[in-house]
Amino acid sequence: MKICLxxxxxxxxxxxxxxxxxxxxxxxxxxxxxxxxxxxxxxxxAQQEVPYTALLLDEDIHExxxxxxxxxxxxxxxxxEYGLPHLWPYLEIDRIVRHDQLVREYPHDALRYTHEEMLRxxxxxxxxxxxFLDREKPEVIFFSAIxxxxxxxxxxxxxxxxxRTLCLTLNFLPGMIALSDHxxxxxxxxxxxxxxxxxxxxxxxxxxxxxxxxxSEIHDPTKQKVNxxxxxxFLSPKNLLRSARWFSxxxxxxxxxRDRFDYSYIHPAYYLxxxxxxxxxxxxxxxxxxxxxxxNFAFFPLQLEPEISLLLLAPFATDQIHVIKQIxxxxxxxxxxxxxxxxxxxxxxxxxxxxxxxxIPNVKLIHPGINSFELIAAARLITTIxxxxxxxxxxxxxxxxxxxxxxxxxxxxxxxxASYHDLASLVKTQLENFNYNEAELVDFVAQAxxxxxxxxxxxxxxxxxxxxxxxxxxxxxxxxxxxxLGI
Numbered sequence: 001m002k003i004c005l006x007x008x009x010x011x012x013x014x015x016x017x018x019x020x021x022x023x024x025x026x027x028x029x030x031x032x033x034x035x036x037x038x039x040x041x042x043x044x045x046a047q048q049e050v051p052y053t054a055l056l057l058d059e060d061i062h063e064x065x066x067x068x069x070x071x072x073x074x075x076x077x078x079x080x081e082y083g084l085p086h087l088w089p090y091l092e093i094d095r096i097v098r099h100d101q102l103v104r105e106y107p108h109d110a111l112r113y114t115h116e117e118m119l120r121x122x123x124x125x126x127x128x129x130x131x132f133l134d135r136e137k138p139e140v141i142f143f144s145a146i147x148x149x150x151x152x153x154x155x156x157x158x159x160x161x162x163x164r165t166l167c168l169t170l171n172f173l174p175g176m177i178a179l180s181d182h183x184x185x186x187x188x189x190x191x192x193x194x195x196x197x198x199x200x201x202x203x204x205x206x207x208x209x210x211x212x213x214x215x216s217e218i219h220d221p222t223k224q225k226v227n228x229x230x231x232x233x234f235l236s237p238k239n240l241l242r243s244a245r246w247f248s249x250x251x252x253x254x255x256x257x258r259d260r261f262d263y264s265y266i267h268p269a270y271y272l273x274x275x276x277x278x279x280x281x282x283x284x285x286x287x288x289x290x291x292x293x294x295x296n297f298a299f300f301p302l303q304l305e306p307e308i309s310l311l312l313l314a315p316f317a318t319d320q321i322h323v324i325k326q327i328x329x330x331x332x333x334x335x336x337x338x339x340x341x342x343x344x345x346x347x348x349x350x351x352x353x354x355x356x357x358x359x360i361p362n363v364k365l366i367h368p369g370i371n372s373f374e375l376i377a378a379a380r381l382i383t384t385i386x387x388x389x390x391x392x393x394x395x396x397x398x399x400x401x402x403x404x405x406x407x408x409x410x411x412x413x414x415x416x417x418a419s420y421h422d423l424a425s426l427v428k429t430q431l432e433n434f435n436y437n438e439a440e441l442v443d444f445v446a447q448a449x450x451x452x453x454x455x456x457x458x459x460x461x462x463x464x465x466x467x468x469x470x471x472x473x474x475x476x477x478x479x480x481x482x483x484x485l486g487i
Contacts, residue, residue: 006142008145013467014460017467018474021474022487030053056132058125059263061128075123081160091121097112097148133163170407176455177457188447192450200446296380298331300339301384330427340366376396377396381430390408394414401415402415412436413434413436451480
């Protein structure tokens with residue numbers, strides 16, 4: 001079997017470890033890879049563990065658009081063959097191409113490319129992806145996250161051609177990660193619901209209800225800097241010296257890096273400028289409203305951006321202020337809408353965003369330091385685009401309305417809003433005729449467990465620095481990959 005790995009940025013090191021672990025147990029398995037960022041590509045070329053049959057670097061392909069002539073006939077063919085139903089979703093999902101973000105910090109939003117240049121980028125990447133698939137002929141394409149032009153092309157071209165897709169899917173279960181053929185939903189298999197898994201599922205649900213907790217310590221709100229005092233801790237002499245040393249290192253390294261001309265490269269000057277603007281932004285206080293557990297309210301947690309939780313899972317709900325306005329006008333008279341910032345977004349969100357929210361008369365902006373579980377417990381309704389809070393609310397027997405594709409949508413206690421015209425009716429239904437089914441939830445979690453591995457991928461991805469420990473922690477996931485694929 002040949003597997004094509006999609007290795008996006010820092011995930012390249014984790015994805016490579018998975019390939020090495022699979023090959024340890026199944027030496028006949030072959031790998032090729034589509035890679036993002038030149039340092040990751042250089043690492044994969046230099047390593048000796050896995051003999052990749054081919055490595056394709058996105059940054060090299062991207063450069064070709066400058067020499068590519070726009071071919072309307074090719075784009076028309078591409079749209080006919082692989083449109084969704086049109087081609088714009090492939091561009092809209094890419095935060096660098098579309099918004100010049102990632103290389104610049106949110107809330108920076110600029111048009112880096114013209115309309116024609118974007119089409120040429122799409123055109124050249126589609127050509128190279130199709131050539132790559134024709135040449136390598138993988139039987140499976142493995143995704144960690146789908147957040148760029150080529151990755152979405154690979155996913156949908158694979159689906160159209162009958163090439164199996166295998167996606168890492170967050171299931172919001174503590175210390176676990178799921179594998180699925182779809183990027184948003186779990187595989188459906190009723191035979192996976194055994195009495196043993198039902199017992200495990202019930203135990204997980206009961207444990208959560210007794211003591212609600214986040215699914216990964218990466219998202220522990222107590223570890224986030226949500227107060228102004230915390231934001232300015234960098235001004236201490238010790239931290240200032242550390243920051244100066246780090247920036248000096250970046251500056252020296254800049255002139256030696258092979259990737260400094262790549263479109264995905266973060267220039268040290270922008271690194272410094274954006275961080276300065278972020279600290280300056282936090283000089284301005286935010287007027288938060290008081291949390292009153294006795295009043296009737298719906299809860300809406302703001303989400304991280306730019307992230308695939310919006311760009312991929314909810315492409316028509318990326319304007320969170322607009323979503324909030326629609327929810328607010330769909331609530332019964334006398335209800336408030338409590339809006340709480342994502343703890344990780346506190347230093348990034350412009351204060352003008354909050355001022356716009358405060359113009360909505362029945363909206364309250366709640367301090368990000370307040371525990372979300374308290375808000376969920378007191379709320380009459382939880383509204384979320386595709387957030388973790390929706391799943392936490394499900395576990396706590398609360399009605400939920402979502403605005404995007406998320407794995408818990410199939411549950412009867414959750415209503416997905418596909419049109420704002422239906423939102424007021426959905427709110428009324430969830431408040432007055434809420435349907436909760438405990439047996440359904442237990443079976444749903446049991447099914448999720450069947451495709452899950454005990455791996456805290458977020459921690460390994462973002463925090464773990466010991467490569468040997470990281471690789472060893474990935475063994476359950478590598479074994480699950482082999483089992484799911486029937487290797």
